[in-house]
Amino acid sequence: MKLTVLSTSLDPVSRSRWMAGLAAAQLRAAGHEVTLLDLRDTPLPPFDNDTCYTHPSAELYHAAIREADGVFLAGPVYNWGLGAGAKNLVELTGSTDPERGLHGAWFDKPVTFLVSGGLAHGYLSHGAFAFGLMTDFRCVVSPHFVYATSAEWAADGVPGEWLAERLTRTVERGVDLAERLRNRPYRSIWEV
Numbered sequence: 500m501k502l503t504v505l506s507t508s509l510d511p512v513s514r515s516r517w518m519a520g521l522a523a524a525q526l527r528a529a530g531h532e533v534t535l536l537d538l539r540d541t542p543l544p545p546f547d548n549d550t551c552y553t554h555p556s557a558e559l560y561h562a563a564i565r566e567a568d569g570v571f572l573a574g575p576v577y578n579w580g581l582g583a584g585a586k587n588l589v590e591l592t593g594s595t596d597p598e599r600g601l602h603g604a605w606f607d608k609p610v611t612f613l614v615s616g617g618l619a620h621g622y623l624s625h626g627a628f629a630f631g632l633m634t635d636f637r638c639v640v641s642p643h644f645v646y647a648t649s650a651e652w653a654a655d656g657v658p659g660e661w662l663a664e665r666l667t668r669t670v671e672r673g674v675d676l677a678e679r680l681r682n683r684p685y686r687s688i689w690e691v
Contacts, residue, residue, distance in 0.1 A: 500677060502526050503567035505560075506537040507574040507584035508615070513539075515615035517656045518645060518666060519573035522613060525670050526571075534563045538584045546590035552599060561592045564604035569611065569677025571670070576616035576624040585628065593636060595689060605636035606687045609680050611673030612644040613666070622646040637687040639680060643672040 504526070506519035516537060523535040536559070544554045551557060564570060574585040592604040610632055614625050625644070632638035651662035658666060 500568040500674070500681065501532045501566060502534075502569050502571065502674070502677065503563045504533060504535045504571040505564075505573065505585075505588065506535070506539070507572065507588055508582060509539055509584055510575060511539070512655070513575065513615070514647065514649065514652060515573040515575050515613060517652075517658075518613040518615065518647070519571070520656075521658065521666055522571050522573070522670050525667060526674070529674070531674070534567070536560060536563055538588065543587060543591055546587050548594065551591055552594075552596075552601070557591060560588065561601075561604045564592050564608065565602075567608065568681040569609040569673060570605075571611045571613060571673055573613040574615070574625070576614060576621050579621060579624050581614070581625050581628045589632070603636055603689075605632060605638055607637050607639070607680075607683065607685075608632075609639045609641065609673070609677040611641040611669060611676070613669070614644060614646045616646060616648055619648055619650075635689075639676065641669075641673050641676050643669045645669050 504519050504523045506516045508515045523533050526533045541556050544551045574581045595603045612625050629640045647662050653659045
């Protein structure tokens, strides 16, 4: 299958970025075609609904999401929600503009979240973001997700036992969901 992993943190020492890399490695080892895009390595401009579409990375991200059978979205929690990088990414790649030939890339995508937070009790901080993907783009959000704090890491980039097991299981279930949904005969559009 074609799967896209998106790392949306801009932090130079990002734990969600580590999860994105581990998930991509697991997916490749299972034989899937994987596109891993990282906002630190391949930045996007702020969304302005105008010149942002001409940025060299805009079409790269749009195509990676649009053509994927499933998306794994890794991001940090700030102020009880996903970081601004994730929101900016969705705003730019979710746009529909017939004059520019754009149709939102996110429609009907199975999405699995890999979330890093500072406080253990913030484990549902990505919920409003996930709800937005479901209602705006009819994404199917996997109920299996990772939420990890610094306590779940044995060392930089090295997950502890619980996190390693949770990440492996979450990625496997994200693949299962994407596989079951990839041959749907419909494509959603903007509607109330």
